[in-house]
Amino acid sequence: MHPSLEGKASEILAPSLPATCFRQQRVTSEARERTNVATFHPLGGDSFTKPPPPPPPRCVSGAWRASGGSPRGELGARLLLPSNLLPGRVIACVSHHSGPAWVSWLVRNLSAVPGARPAMSQKRRKRKPAESMQEGAEEGALFPDGLESNGRLASGAPPAAKKAAGEGDVGSRGSAALAEAVKQARLDAAPSVAEFKYNKKRVRLISQDPDLKEDARGILYWMSRDQRVQDNWAFLYAQRLALKQKLPLHVCFCLVPKFLEATIRHFGFLIRGLKEVAEECKELSIPFHLLIGFAKDVLPPFVTTHGIGGVVTDFAPLRVPMQWVQDVQARLPPDVPFVQVDAHNIVPCWVASDKQEYGARTIRRKIHDRLAEFLTEFPPVVRHPYPTEFQAEPVDWDACYASLQVDRSVKEVTWAQPGTAAGLAVLEEFIKDRLKFFGTDRNNPNRAALSNLSPWFHFGQISVQRAILEVRKLRSRYKESAEAFIEEAVVRRELADNFCYYNPNYDKVEGAYDWAKTTLKLHAKDKRSHLYKLEQLEAGKTHDPLWNAAQLQMVHEGKMHGFLRMYWAKKILEWTTSPEEALKFSIYLNDRYELDGRDPNGYVGCMWSICGIHDQGWPERAVFGKIRYMNYAGCKRKFDVDQFERKYSPQKFCK
Ligand SMILES: Cc1cc2nc3c(=O)[nH]c(=O)nc-3n(C[C@H](O)[C@H](O)[C@H](O)COP(=O)(O)OP(=O)(O)OC[C@H]3O[C@@H](n4cnc5c(N)ncnc54)[C@H](O)[C@@H]3O)c2cc1C
Numbered sequence: 123m124h125p126s127l128e129g130k131a132s133e134i135l136a137p138s139l140p141a142t143c144f145r146q147q148r149v150t151s152e153a154r155e156r157t158n159v160a161t162f163h164p165l166g167g168d169s170f171t172k173p174p175p176p177p178p179p180r181c182v183s184g185a186w187r188a189s190g191g192s193p194r195g196e197l198g199a200r201l202l203l204p205s206n207l208l209p210g211r212v213i214a215c216v217s218h219h220s221g222p223a224w225v226s227w228l229v230r231n232l233s234a235v236p237g238a239r240p241a242m243s244q245k246r247r248k249r250k251p252a253e254s255m256q257e258g259a260e261e262g263a264l265f266p267d268g269l270e271s272n273g274r275l276a277s278g279a280p281p282a283a284k285k286a287a288g289e290g291d292v293g294s295r296g297s298a299a300l301a302e303a304v305k306q307a308r309l310d311a312a313p314s315v316a317e318f319k320y321n322k323k324r325v326r327l328i329s330q331d332p333d334l335k336e337d338a339r340g341i342l343y344w345m346s347r348d349q350r351v352q353d354n355w356a357f358l359y360a361q362r363l364a365l366k367q368k369l370p371l372h373v374c375f376c377l378v379p380k381f382l383e384a385t386i387r388h389f390g391f392l393i394r395g396l397k398e399v400a401e402e403c404k405e406l407s408i409p410f411h412l413l414i415g416f417a418k419d420v421l422p423p424f425v426t427t428h429g430i431g432g433v434v435t436d437f438a439p440l441r442v443p444m445q446w447v448q449d450v451q452a453r454l455p456p457d458v459p460f461v462q463v464d465a466h467n468i469v470p471c472w473v474a475s476d477k478q479e480y481g482a483r484t485i486r487r488k489i490h491d492r493l494a495e496f497l498t499e500f501p502p503v504v505r506h507p508y509p510t511e512f513q514a515e516p517v518d519w520d521a522c523y524a525s526l527q528v529d530r531s532v533k534e535v536t537w538a539q540p541g542t543a544a545g546l547a548v549l550e551e552f553i554k555d556r557l558k559f560f561g562t563d564r565n566n567p568n569r570a571a572l573s574n575l576s577p578w579f580h581f582g583q584i585s586v587q588r589a590i591l592e593v594r595k596l597r598s599r600y601k602e603s604a605e606a607f608i609e610e611a612v613v614r615r616e617l618a619d620n621f622c623y624y625n626p627n628y629d630k631v632e633g634a635y636d637w638a639k640t641t642l643k644l645h646a647k648d649k650r651s652h653l654y655k656l657e658q659l660e661a662g663k664t665h666d667p668l669w670n671a672a673q674l675q676m677v678h679e680g681k682m683h684g685f686l687r688m689y690w691a692k693k694i695l696e697w698t699t700s701p702e703e704a705l706k707f708s709i710y711l712n713d714r715y716e717l718d719g720r721d722p723n724g725y726v727g728c729m730w731s732i733c734g735i736h737d738q739g740w741p742e743r744a745v746f747g748k749i750r751y752m753n754y755a756g757c758k759r760k761f762d763v764d765q766f767e768r769k770y771s772p773q774k775f776c777k
Contacts, residue, residue, distance in 0.1 A: 124363060198448035235395050291397055300550040301543065304588065305502070308352065312501035315358040316365040321496065324355050324470050328451050329460040334363075338431020340370040340510060342422060346446070347438040348465040349375070349395050350542045351402040352498045356463035358449035360434040361408075361503055369431065370510035373403055373410045374424065376417040379525065381442075383713060384720065385532035387680055390523070391540040391717060395583045397519045398541040407506045409514035412522065425458055436582070439471060439623035439722055451582060466585045468612055469496045471619050481736040482609075485617050493612075496747040497590060535680040538577050538717060545578030549589050557593065561602030564610075566761040567672075567683035568769075573607065574681065576718035579615075618726040619737060626657065629709055629725045631701050634733035641747030642733065644700045648744045652697045656707050662772065668763050669693050671770035673711075678775055680717035684760035685760075687712075691731030692752045704732050
């Protein structure tokens with residue numbers, strides 16, 4: 123680890139703790155990685171120091187499953203009967219660790235169960251998945267053919283039975299098939315997260331003490347950035363702990379009535395998405411608690427009152443949510459371990475790089491090199507088998523919506539339905555109808571080529587990892603498009619998280635590179651051709667019809683086309699009194715109207731446009747200095763500007 127990170131991370135994580143605490147935590151997690159988790163402790167261990175005796179077999183609806191997992195490779199498989207087993211999918215998986223005596227015991231006992239049969243022989247699984255993966259990976263090849271990145275065969279079937287290229291992917295399936303296929307893919311990955319080889323590099327310890335107290339009465343997932351149940355590594359980690367400890371699992375969300383100038387457009391999307399989360403949790407016997415107030419005020423008392431033994435949260439690199447985590451840590455009882463999981467990035471932010479990266483070219487390789495390890499299928503969050511002593515208070519969602527103290531003048535949009543189900547439908551539609559054009563037409567605002575997924579990504583209602591798992595299935599059919607999408611959604615997006623995490627001035631001119639600060643300062647007094655006030659910009663009343671059209675698209679639809687966002691922000695630099703003012707105005711407008719606003723991508727987008735972040739110096743010119751310039755004539759060369767201006771003309775919105 124870079125020496126400078128140590129001070130920085132300890133500051134970010136737990137200012138109330140001495141820097142040595144962070145060092146200790148780091149050593150612990152590194153040691154755990156080195157030893158591949160040889161010992162068991164509640165928040166870290168994956169295996170038992172002593173193999174537990176196999177529980178007596180029981181029968182649930184005729185469905186049987188056995189999970190592998192003996193650290194010594196002797197007693198091996200334990201029978202587990204998770205309640206999510208589908209009737210009819212009667213199989214028994216025998217770990218490759220299992221000794222012959224155990225296997226014959228298992229087969230003998232299973233044969234007594236009607237319809238049960240062993241599904242996997244010892245011979246078939248010769249290697250650990252991770253080993254096969256590395257062996258198959260060519261230099262530079264993201265996804266070795268025939269393998270999912272977790273080393274499983276793409277269809278979970280033997281090679282001979284493998285589907286032809288493209289068959290079974292969304293591109294050739296009917297509508298709404300994606301959700302079903304995804305459900306099955308999770309089950310194919312593992313019956314539950316307890317049997318899944320969870321990569322603990324996604325997790326970091328925030329509290330000092332990693333050990334669960336003996337009288338713990340539950341595990342809590344404090345959901346924040348990643349507002350979904352499935353495909354959520356933080357939720358999965360919390361369930362894994364709860365299953366291993368045989369404890370109830372709870373989920374909470376702390377709803378602040380006001381957040382960074384967010385409007386009803388944002389809160390409406392969030393609340394409706396959470397409602398779906400609550401319903402899904404209910405089906406899984408996991409109480410969902412909506413706590414009203416700041417996490418520091420409502421979460422620690424909740425933990426104490428209910429005897430919660432460990433808290434898991436997700437990760438966001440922006441200063442406000444980072445502060446929430448610090449505040450909660452400072453107020454949690456010291457004997458309650460608190461961990462954070464990066465459930466938003468495919469490669470966890472702290473694994474991808476330990477410093478601020480200069481640009482896409484410096485982080486790209488680092489991310490791609492880690493994809494084989496992190497771009498895996500998810501296991502399912504399953505019905506939780508350990509009941510809780512207390513239930514969640516029922517939530518009156520309408521009352522909650524009505525009580526929000528937010529600006530209601532920025533209306534909700536109708537084209538984007540909140541929630542995971544709607545997000546998956548947009549993903550399915552993108553893959554079926556638009557992905558093929560993404561490579562060639564993504565910079566043409568008149569073409570439907572973009573994914574439009576940013577609102578669901580931003581609120582964590584669907585996982586980027588899920589989108590990539592699906593898009594990559596079409597990489598042989600639409601190579602250019604699939605690679606371009608991976609570049610945007612993985613490299614550029616994770617670069618934005620990297621910038622915000624490691625640069626405390628991620629939304630200020632001070633956060634720019636020295637060359638950019640120097641050049642902007644040199645040109646600060648240059649004469650501007652036009653100067654606009656915030657109100658004129660907000661109303662889309664400039665001399666430039668393309669800029670106005672883009673602004674109106676954002677104001678009315680809550681999503682400006684990605685190409686125009688660059689043009690839009692650069693013009694604000696050109697037409698305001700200083701780079702500082704330009705940055706302030708662009709961030710204000712972006713966060714107020716974009717449904718995906720208040721996102722690392724937004725701060726970096728504005729910083730890229732105005733302060734040259736992740737860019738290079740260009741030929742010098744007035745106002746911009748060496749910051750890259752864009753103009754109307756350039757847009758005309760790229761797409762039919764008139765068509766766009768007609769579509770978003772002020773007259774249309776007056777009507
Ligand atoms: C001035 C400016 C402001 C921006 N504000 C935001 C914002 O508030 N929120 C936001 O999510 N994005 C923002 N972006 C980045 C980008 O424009 C949007 O992510 C994209 O337009 C969202 O539409 P989409 O999902 O259809 O994108 P697609 O082109 O389909 O891309 C898929 C995903 O890749 C990621 N992505 C795409 N382009 C970028 C990029 N340049 N940088 C980082 N990630 C990217 C996003 O997660 C996006 O959802 C901004 C860019 C600029 C220049």
